[in-house]
Amino acid sequence: MENNINTRFTSAFEEDVYNGLTSYPKHLSSKYFYDKKGDKLFQDIMNLPEYYLTNCEYNILATNTQKIAEAFAGPNGFDLIELGAGDGKKTKLLLRYLIDKKINFDYLPVDISQNALDELEGSLKKELPTVSVKTQQGTYLKTLERLSDYNSRKKVILVLGSNIGNLLHEDAIDFLKKIQDAMSPDDMLFMGFDQKKNPQTILDAYNDPTGVTEAFNKNVLERINNELDGNFDLNSFFHWETYNPETGTAKSFLISREKQAVTINNLDLTVNFEAWESIHTEISQKYDDMIVEWLASQADLKVTDSFTDEKDFYKNYIFRKK
Numbered sequence: 501m502e503n504n505i506n507t508r509f510t511s512a513f514e515e516d517v518y519n520g521l522t523s524y525p526k527h528l529s530s531k532y533f534y535d536k537k538g539d540k541l542f543q544d545i546m547n548l549p550e551y552y553l554t555n556c557e558y559n560i561l562a563t564n565t566q567k568i569a570e571a572f573a574g575p576n577g578f579d580l581i582e583l584g585a586g587d588g589k590k591t592k593l594l595l596r597y598l599i600d601k602k603i604n605f606d607y608l609p610v611d612i613s614q615n616a617l618d619e620l621e622g623s624l625k626k627e628l629p630t631v632s633v634k635t636q637q638g639t640y641l642k643t644l645e646r647l648s649d650y651n652s653r654k655k656v657i658l659v660l661g662s663n664i665g666n667l668l669h670e671d672a673i674d675f676l677k678k679i680q681d682a683m684s685p686d687d688m689l690f691m692g693f694d695q696k697k698n699p700q701t702i703l704d705a706y707n708d709p710t711g712v713t714e715a716f717n718k719n720v721l722e723r724i725n726n727e728l729d730g731n732f733d734l735n736s737f738f739h740w741e742t743y744n745p746e747t748g749t750a751k752s753f754l755i756s757r758e759k760q761a762v763t764i765n766n767l768d769l770t771v772n773f774e775a776w777e778s779i780h781t782e783i784s785q786k787y788d789d790m791i792v793e794w795l796a797s798q799a800d801l802k803v804t805d806s807f808t809d810e811k812d813f814y815k816n817y818i819f820r821k822k
């Protein structure tokens with residue numbers, strides 16, 4: 501039965517949508533928010549006053565550019581591999597410094613969104629034409645399988661935007677272990693982790709009054725409509741955010757306002773929703789030093805340095821192999 505289902509899918513998107521919407525409770529992965537429209541909506545989110553994460557990390561990188569860039573540099577240069585690079589706005593701070601100081605490196609951004617990579621490459625050509633860029637489209641996990649191919653010189657693995665927060669701890673440990681496996685003793689991992697703080701500040705970051713976050717969350721339904729010939733009525737769902745201060749987990753949902761049936765023709769599937777039934781779409785995990793150190797130790801990594809903003813809202817950590 502399982503095999504019959506698998507053979508009829510033509511993409512991971514189809515398979516994940518099928519599995520997520522036939523599960524109880526229903527879920528869809530946040531990695532499917534990102535296409536041309538989703539990338540633009542995420543840039544709008546980064547400009548929202550409530551979405552403190554981007555400014556905090558930008559300030560950390562701007563204040564500590566020299567120290568971070570010096571930690572990156574290796575005797576034969578280095579490969580800078582960024583997982584989930586997005587528009588690279590913050591990374592460009594580091595790239596500019598590295599270029600100015602004539603430090604030898606190649607920049608290898610990875611993203612699931614080809615559109616994000618095309619735009620990043622285009623903007624780098626204009627703003628920093630001497631950076632050597634090689635983009636790779638794909639998921640983190642697929643890319644990590646190929647990461648150990650880069651071992652002719654030092655590797656720096658960069659994960660900004662608290663991207664790791666989209667993973668529950670068990671998956672985050674698996675992700676860190678895969679990175680650790682691919683690392684040589686001199687390599688380093690530089691990763692951003694959004695910190696626990698006043699729960700209201702966190703809820704506000706994912707609940708803006710202008711509706712940008714809601715449109716971003718609903719983009720996964722729009723993609724199902726456009727790419728899988730679905731008929732979701734976007735107005736009959738609304739965005740709902742929760743934050744559990746005990747676990748540090750913020751969760752985004754889409755809630756059906758009414759009992760309804762949705763058809764997805766490419767999957768030959770009708771999905772029934774009860775009134776107020778949810779689709780879980782995103783996790784945005786929050787951390788403190790103790791949790792980060794625990795995650796690192798579970799993956800045989802150690803924290804060797806960290807940088808924070810003036811409110812301690814956000815932290816970037818340097819990890820090395822134990």
Ligand SMILES: C[S@@+](CC[C@H](N)C(=O)[O-])C[C@H]1O[C@@H](n2cnc3c(N)ncnc32)[C@H](O)[C@@H]1O
Pocket residue numbers: 530531534542583584585586587588589590610611612613616638639640641659660661662663
């Ligand atoms: C929250 S945004 C952050 C972007 C950037 N790191 C920043 O800090 O501005 C997440 C980015 O990771 C990409 N992404 C999400 N899930 C992914 C996955 N599983 N594999 C590869 N890229 C992914 C998205 O396309 C998006 O560009």
